[in-house]
Amino acid sequence: DTAVSQTPKYLVTQMGNDKSIKCEQNLGHDTMYWYKQDSKKFLKIMFSYNNKELIINETVPNRFSPKSPDKAHLNLHINSLELGDSAVYFCASSLPIPGLREAHNEQFFGPGTRLTVL
């Protein structure tokens, strides 16, 4: 029933490992995002895909690679994990706000994946 779901919810791993986080949305949205939220609650966009195509790619290390097999899924793979990667990662998807001529997109967030790198 959940609109935007992420797995796993918690991820604890050793430095140097490779891990993946999965995201799925059942809202029929075309655009999906990955955000990183640090310990100070600052939420920063990492990537955005529209209909499986990359449209936003912020300055993120190459160790982070998003993959969108279809428009309902956007997964995040992280190679060679570092201590600084510890954060909460949020997936989101978006829908234009109705009634606005040039619509901005309301974004719906998943519950987050809390990544701890030891």
Place this chain on the structure above:
Amino acid sequence: QKEVEQDPGPLSVPEGAIVSLNCTYSNSAFQYFMWYRQYSRKGPELLMYTYSSGNKEDGRFTAQVDKSSKYISLFIRDSQPSDSATYLCAMTGIGGSRLTFGEGTQLTVNP
């Protein structure tokens, strides 16, 4: 300098108080202004949005945008313990899907 500045708090108020949360920004291209609420260990959820300048009211919540001052506010009347959360302002330009967030203000409403 960050594009969006928001006092992280924490802010603690008694139940029933009026709460004022604010953000300033530097990018004149921002046209859509939003407030997201994030409960502990949950994802942010959209609370209110406004387009360009003006006020918008929804129940106990009022959002204000002053583009001339590059300043936005969220007021919460008759605050309740259930309003305890982190409030994040966010904004974007016309046609843009890239949201720029403030740092978030942590609010606690004490019964």
